[in-house]
Amino acid sequence: MANELIAAAERGDTARVTGLLKDGADINGVDERGRTAALAATHGNQPETFKALLDAGADINIRDHRSDNPLLYAGAEGMPEIVKLAVEAGADTALTNRYGGTALIPAADRxxxxxxxxxxxxxxxxxxxxxxxxxxxxxxxxxxxxxxxxxxxxxxxxxxxxxxxxxxxxxxxxxxxxxxxxxxxxxxxxxxxxxxx
The missing domain is CATH 1.25.40.20 (Ankyrin repeat-containing domain)
Incomplete structure (x- = not known):
């Protein structure tokens, strides 16, 4: 069910995400790339779905196999809505990406x-x-x-x-x-x- 949740999150299918969570899907489950649903929603640039996952208690500090999490990825890719949601939700700004950089560094270089x-x-x-x-x-x-x-x-x-x-x-x-x-x-x-x- 985790992979179905992650795929729905990346598509921005908030209704499906909410339904799967009600049916007991693990909100912090990961796929083969180590991505949570929250990170998949970030990859798809789906702020509405990301917000729904936040409201349901998603851990947004979990990093995938590339050491990305929502704040790190959204900062690097220029996704202001998700950056704002992550910061407001208390994302750990000290966590670093695979280059040992905080979200600020790739945002600055890009x-x-x-x-x-x-x-x-x-x-x-x-x-x-x-x-x-x-x-x-x-x-x-x-x-x-x-x-x-x-x-x-x-x-x-x-x-x-x-x-x-x-x-x-x-x-x-x-x-x-x-x-x-x-x-x-x-x-x-x-x-x-x-x-x-």
Whole structure:
């Protein structure tokens, strides 16, 4: 029944999900990929179904075989409704993905400025968390960003919320040096204003 629940959740068939739960389906059961129904609803970008699962008591901190959970996946993929629902439901912002990053880091590197802003303003996510690559959200926004308006806005948001502008990567290269090396003059200016050396 777990697989049927997970498939219904991914399709966004909230009525079927609710029915299966009434019939005793395990709300936190997992499929062969380690996905719960809540994560499957996230994969399908089905906020209504996700909310129904939350209301029924789903554990949204369970990670699949790729170390994804709803908050981590929705943050990386730019799904603001699910990010908001997960944070409001008390998702553990310290849990990390397969790269050792919090939800903030992939949101920053992929240019999801609205999600970065939401996480900074409404969650307790660690702004200076360092992932397995030795990068913070600020470093990823510079290194993996394109220097365009979204990544510039993310750098602005991160520094405005107190990100350490001098936290260098594992090779000792600072965010400012990375920005200058890439010719991102606007980002470099924001970093300098934030005290970057």
């Amino acid at each position: 240019g999801h400025a609205h999600i970065v802003q939401y996480l900074l303003e409404h969650s307790d996510v660690n702004i200076d968390h360092v992932n397995n690559l030795g990068w913070t959200a600020l470093l990823e926004a510079v290194i993996l960003g394109d220097g365009g308006s979204n990544h510039t806005e993310i750098v602005r948001l991160l520094t405005a919320h107190g990100a350490d502008a001098n936290l260098a990567d594992k090779d000792g290269i600072s965010p400012l040096a990375h920005a200058q090396n890439r010719g991102y003059s606007e980002i470099a200016a924001i970093l300098k204003e934030a005290g970057a050396r």
